[in-house]
Amino acid sequence: MHRMQPGLSGIMPETNGGFxxxxxxxxxxxxxxIGALQQPFLEINQHLGAGAVxxxxxxxxxxx
Incomplete structure (x- = not known):
């Protein structure tokens, strides 16, 4: 995924230090x-005038 930490994607660390x-x-x-990715969807509410998202x-x- 885009800019995802290796530990979140299930990748095993190569060193004993871990992630x-x-x-x-x-x-x-x-x-x-995630907050930044959600923002464009929340702006739909402003255009619709309701809490659609x-x-x-x-x-x-x-x-x-």
């Missing part, structure tokens, strides 16, 4: 990449 905390990587990826916020494991 780091996968949950932190998921949160940052969602904030920086919406997205749910992800529920992360460490949040209640």
């Amino acid at each position: 780091g905390d996968i949950e932190k990587i998921m949160k940052v990826y969602h904030e920086l990449e 919406s997205f749910r916020e992800p529920m992360w494991r460490d949040e209640p």
